[in-house]
Amino acid sequence: MRKRCLVVTGGGDCSGLNAAIRAIVKRASKENDWEVIGSKDAFNGILREPMEVVDLDNSVVAGIHIRGGTILGTTNKGGPFAWAVQDKNGIWKEEDRSAEMLRKLEFLNVQAVINIGGDGSQRISEQLYKMGCNIIGVPKTIDNDLGATDTTFGFPTAVEIATEAVDKLVTTAESHNRIIILEVMGRDAGWIALHSAVAGGAEICLIPEIPYDINKIIERINKRIHNLRGFVNIVISEGAKPLNGSQQYNGDNEFGHHDKKLGGAGNRLMHELQSAGIKTDIRVTTLGYLQRGGKPIAYDRILATQFGVKAFEMVLDKEFGKMVALKSGKIIAVPIEEAIKKYNYVDLNSDLVQTARNIDISFGD
């Protein structure tokens, strides 16, 4: 009987997931004693009755590297340690089904698991590893907030999409003499805002790492707008907050979703500017899920392919409890523990932040 490697994609989707799945399958197909299967919607496919597991071979993954999303489906709610169940009164509760899941993996003859996911998914990987699961992590996220790797796939495509949005908003802001605020994703790390603001040439970039002072933003606006003539482009992370303020939430999330739903940072900023007396017309665009969908750019396809191949080679080398990472151009293995210990915030002393300041981008500080 051939050994089985289970692949799952967990957390919010991003570009490059399919390229990583394809690379794992293609690399595994060179080994006669291995086959690859996938669980639907992260580990949910294993936990459901009946199980939802699919065979992954070269014919299934052919050509998927250019497609957005994930052919396996994903979820950023629940998981084996926090499975949502309704009690007899209809109240939702979380149940730990991890031990049962490991028994199911044994039944399926799964000898190794590759978990493609961000911070939350790799925390699940670490917990499963500690329970004896032969697991390997592959980092992905548009937020680029995972430690121990120089970057994650999904992020470069999201930056490309956000930059294209800035480019478009610059021309309309200029035509109408407006202030246009673009709200991009980035819960606690402002990577997408920083990169797209520099690439697109925004005047103001507001990120979660630097609480903003509205007066500094107004100063920067007044440098460009006189007698309502001139325009300003602002890129703001969804997780940005004013000095002494908090993040802007947009209603409650579904049960089992541990992160609160962010949204509205751009609109809040518009109201703050209007209350502070800015008379120029202000418009807000929220980019939202466009950042997660669509074709991965070439860089993401390549990185995801390298990560996928390395992940399967780590299976062969039994490097369990480790995550694939990019470090100074090399694809290496790092302990998952290390990746989840250090959150990858924007380094405020980094060259890129300095570059941004040197070309007069204001961070509102």
Ligand code: F6P
């Ligand atoms: O983690 C990526 C991310 O895109 C965050 O920036 C965002 O806050 C979150 O996912 C939203 O995810 P969802 O609405 O799918 O729960």
